[in-house]
Amino acid sequence: MGSPIPPGAPVRHLAPAPESVVVARRFVRSVLDGLVPDVVDTAELLTGELVTNAVLHARTGIEVEAWAVDGQAHVRVSDHRPDYGLVPHARHLYASTGRGLALVEELATSHGVHSGEGRKTVWFDVWPEAPAPPPSAWETVAPPGRTVTVALNDVPYALYWAAQQQWEGLLRELLLAAPAATGAEVCPRDLAVAQDTSSMICASMTAAVEQETPDSSTLSLRVAFAADAGPRVATLCRVLDASDAAARRGSLLALPALPHIRAFRHWLLGQITGQLSGARPTAWTQAPVAPGTNPTDLSPWDASEVEAAFVPTVAADDGNRIIAVNNAASSLLGWPAHDLVGQRLTVLMPEHLRQRHVTAFTTLLLTGESRILGRPVPVPALHRDGHVVPIRLTIETQEAIDGRTVFVAQLTTTTTPPVPADVPREARHSTRPSPGPVRLPTTTKAVKPVRTQTATPEWLSLFADIGMALTGTLDPNERLRRVCQALTRELADWCMADLVDEQGRLERVCLVHRDPQVPVPGSHLGLLAPPSEVTEGSLPRVLRGAGPLLVTDASSPGRPQNAFEARELELVEHLGASTAVVAPLRAQREVFGALTMVRTEDEHPFTKEDIPLVSELVRAVALGVDNARLHQHARSNAEHLQRALLPELPRVEHLELTARYVPSSTTAEVGGDWYDAFTLPDGDIALVIGDVSGHDLQAAVAMSTLRNMLRGIAVDRQEPPGEVLRRLDLASQTLSPQSTATCVYSVVKGDGGTTWLRHSSAGHLPPLLTTQEGHTRYLDEGRGLLIGMDPSLPRRSAYDALPPHSTLLLFTDGLIERRGESLDDAMNRLRHYTAAQARAPLDVFCDELIIKFGADTTDDIALIALRPTPPA
Numbered sequence: 001m002g003s004p005i006p007p008g009a010p011v012r013h014l015a016p017a018p019e020s021v022v023v024a025r026r027f028v029r030s031v032l033d034g035l036v037p038d039v040v041d042t043a044e045l046l047t048g049e050l051v052t053n054a055v056l057h058a059r060t061g062i063e064v065e066a067w068a069v070d071g072q073a074h075v076r077v078s079d080h081r082p083d084y085g086l087v088p089h090a091r092h093l094y095a096s097t098g099r100g101l102a103l104v105e106e107l108a109t110s111h112g113v114h115s116g117e118g119r120k121t122v123w124f125d126v127w128p129e130a131p132a133p134p135p136s137a138w139e140t141v142a143p144p145g146r147t148v149t150v151a152l153n154d155v156p157y158a159l160y161w162a163a164q165q166q167w168e169g170l171l172r173e174l175l176l177a178a179p180a181a182t183g184a185e186v187c188p189r190d191l192a193v194a195q196d197t198s199s200m201i202c203a204s205m206t207a208a209v210e211q212e213t214p215d216s217s218t219l220s221l222r223v224a225f226a227a228d229a230g231p232r233v234a235t236l237c238r239v240l241d242a243s244d245a246a247a248r249r250g251s252l253l254a255l256p257a258l259p260h261i262r263a264f265r266h267w268l269l270g271q272i273t274g275q276l277s278g279a280r281p282t283a284w285t286q287a288p289v290a291p292g293t294n295p296t297d298l299s300p301w302d303a304s305e306v307e308a309a310f311v312p313t314v315a316a317d318d319g320n321r322i323i324a325v326n327n328a329a330s331s332l333l334g335w336p337a338h339d340l341v342g343q344r345l346t347v348l349m350p351e352h353l354r355q356r357h358v359t360a361f362t363t364l365l366l367t368g369e370s371r372i373l374g375r376p377v378p379v380p381a382l383h384r385d386g387h388v389v390p391i392r393l394t395i396e397t398q399e400a401i402d403g404r405t406v407f408v409a410q411l412t413t414t415t416t417p418p419v420p421a422d423v424p425r426e427a428r429h430s431t432r433p434s435p436g437p438v439r440l441p442t443t444t445k446a447v448k449p450v451r452t453q454t455a456t457p458e459w460l461s462l463f464a465d466i467g468m469a470l471t472g473t474l475d476p477n478e479r480l481r482r483v484c485q486a487l488t489r490e491l492a493d494w495c496m497a498d499l500v501d502e503q504g505r506l507e508r509v510c511l512v513h514r515d516p517q518v519p520v521p522g523s524h525l526g527l528l529a530p531p532s533e534v535t536e537g538s539l540p541r542v543l544r545g546a547g548p549l550l551v552t553d554a555s556s557p558g559r560p561q562n563a564f565e566a567r568e569l570e571l572v573e574h575l576g577a578s579t580a581v582v583a584p585l586r587a588q589r590e591v592f593g594a595l596t597m598v599r600t601e602d603e604h605p606f607t608k609e610d611i612p613l614v615s616e617l618v619r620a621v622a623l624g625v626d627n628a629r630l631h632q633h634a635r636s637n638a639e640h641l642q643r644a645l646l647p648e649l650p651r652v653e654h655l656e657l658t659a660r661y662v663p664s665s666t667t668a669e670v671g672g673d674w675y676d677a678f679t680l681p682d683g684d685i686a687l688v689i690g691d692v693s694g695h696d697l698q699a700a701v702a703m704s705t706l707r708n709m710l711r712g713i714a715v716d717r718q719e720p721p722g723e724v725l726r727r728l729d730l731a732s733q734t735l736s737p738q739s740t741a742t743c744v745y746s747v748v749k750g751d752g753g754t755t756w757l758r759h760s761s762a763g764h765l766p767p768l769l770t771t772q773e774g775h776t777r778y779l780d781e782g783r784g785l786l787i788g789m790d791p792s793l794p795r796r797s798a799y800d801a802l803p804p805h806s807t808l809l810l811f812t813d814g815l816i817e818r819r820g821e822s823l824d825d826a827m828n829r830l831r832h833y834t835a836a837q838a839r840a841p842l843d844v845f846c847d848e849l850i851i852k853f854g855a856d857t858t859d860d861i862a863l864i865a866l867r868p869t870p871p872a
Helices: 020-031 037-058 100-107 157-176 188-210 230-248 259-276 303-308 327-333 351-367 456-471 476-490 538-543 563-575 608-633 638-645 697-716 721-735 823-836 842-853
Strands: 011-014 062-069 072-079 110-116 119-126 147-156 218-226 313-316 322-325 377-382 388-399 405-413 494-500 506-513 549-551 579-587 590-599 655-662 673-679 685-692 741-750 755-762 768-770 776-778 798-802 807-811 861-868
Touching: 011 020, 020 037, 020 062, 037 062, 037 072, 037 100, 037 119, 037 157, 037 188, 100 119, 147 157, 147 259, 157 188, 157 230, 157 259, 157 388, 188 218, 188 230, 230 259, 303 313, 303 322, 303 608, 313 327, 327 377, 327 388, 327 405, 351 842, 377 842, 388 655, 456 476, 456 608, 476 494, 476 506, 476 590, 476 608, 494 538, 538 549, 538 579, 538 590, 549 608, 579 608, 590 608, 638 697, 655 673, 655 842, 673 697, 673 861, 685 697, 685 807, 685 861, 697 721, 697 741, 721 741, 721 755, 768 823, 776 823, 807 823, 807 842, 823 842, 842 861
Parallel strands: none
Antiparallel strands: 011 062, 062 072, 072 119, 110 119, 147 218, 313 322, 313 405, 377 388, 388 405, 494 506, 494 590, 549 579, 579 590, 655 861, 673 685, 685 741, 741 755, 755 798, 768 776, 768 807, 807 861
16 A cells, blocks of 8 residues: 555545545645655646546545655545445547546556555555656456346447547536536436446446457447446436536537437447346447438548548548548649648638638537538538639548547539630649549558568558459459459458448359369359348448458357358358458448458468458458449449530620539439520520439430520520520420420520510529519519420510629529428528528529538539629
């Protein structure tokens, strides 16, 4: 118990209250006055930490004893709860709690704990010029009584630690702050139970993790909890929910949990209470959670994953500063990666969106509620040279291994309007990213060889072979077969690949053995029996998001529980197996298959050291295979066709014109929405918006045909818009009798004075006029049937004045139509929003519409806006 306490050593009796921490620190400083200042400062600091722990966890009377001998400081902090052992914590750089005992370990010359009859004492000594501190000498007390083992499957340990740190911060503030100040409405007894239960869970989880040898970023734990702990865990859950709600209201200094952390906490505590009551376990990867929490996103954040991604990707910390950029994003936005790292994220945003971003980001941190996490949102990004790049932004959160939350943003390019003809050629910038990672100076990682007898050049050769296998064909299955052949030549005795099809069925697409003389049963290829939701084998776990997983005893898979396991056992018995690595094939954070590598010899098993490089290798394979899959699902020329069909907007004095096109977020195929603007022979401006039924290449072709016919008819005879649409309907019926479409054709006349709009509609949503003062109305005269219904019927034309500085908006239904909402409500919603943006610059007006209405749309959006700007 350290140095014996001398007779008459000063002692101070304290109440279990937060203010006792200050009293204890002052007491120790007064007793040790005269020692070396560093010794006194260290002793005072450590005393404050230990008394804080006693206030939080013991909640009994506290005694602090301190004395000095030969320039050495000796301190003892005692409480009257000997059955409540110390709670070990994993050390994390960004943790806000759990540092007290770690500080004692680091700074004290010697330390320890002693639990006796009715008393527990934590002690430390501090010497001047002392040797290095000894290793941890803490003793912990296991919970007494009967225990029940709880199965926690596929736990992402980085997310667990983040959730634990977050809830401990909430409890710490509730216990130390005045109850009236927190507004959490938690009774003291429940708060005490919650604190003790939190410490119990922390200790039990830490003990379970220490027993594991992690083979991936997830752990399947067997954790012992007291059999009667269920009600206490339920109390903890209620207290945390109440404190989280108080934090979202701003009543606490602690920040509320982000959505994925809150979802994980509910899953973890629900698993404990449920299994203590006899329920079956549910893996985290199978948990139904709220949108944006993404239970399959298990891996801790790693800068190398950002760098290796082919999709333009930018990562930022919770201070809104950029911490990683890949080459694709650098190319897209015109910034060298090293120039962006360290800057605020707002440097990539147009000026009018920066304050909105800061407000939304601050609101997310302060409320824990997100409107855009996990949702693709169309926004403009700012190129370094100042021009705007239309993108679709998707933001996800990941937990870093050091406790940080990292915000990872993927920037998917949308179809952009062409550069006006008068822009110099050298100023025309491509938005297509160039593939390949950029290695940031601050995030480079050393690569270790897989085994001591395996040299790095051999791995480089294997990576080169995998690259060749992935580039030789566009067929995903053939790519995987060639990859498996390369792996069996250099890494595994046999290898197989499984893919999940669009219906969610699992198909084994290839099975390759190193020895061509070994027969590979064809019966093991093709569709597999689906694994049950509770199947705990390595392959089902990987398909649910875990891994890569190391299987150290593949030869003894156990007794099969279903047809899936029986088929896997038969394969292992036929081909043999000693160890294996099962790795997920991931793309866009979705698991679409698995790659299994097997060794049959005990002399050269797969080991834990193999996992990092195998993970890098499989990541490259997944990207290559996913690219081939995307090529099958999307027409290779869809983007080029859509770009070619978008017109170059005419430049007209006294008129502003702006257009936007945003493809559907749910499909990569080209659609039938279009806008058009061109100058007629008499100098008037024609504006067109239209939508051909369907969303595929055929719809795009019909749209292109219709657009070109309309252009020809409009230029040939400058007739009223209704007559132009009638002739278009006749031509469409003659040349494409199966097609139907909606369309608004309008002609704008103006000479710097009054501007007039003459228009006709073929079943399309009416144009919306918004005055500078914010008055809105739909121009719904001139309505008629869809194109393709009856070309013999006459069509009407309408005539409307466009006030100076008003905004005319033509749009397709993808902008406003949403499932479950009436069209009238949607149109009213649009009117209110355009009224609020009536005075915004026209580019900003259109950007705000896309941001407001473009998230999660299942249809394309096309819009064109016009604003008369007569001279002052």
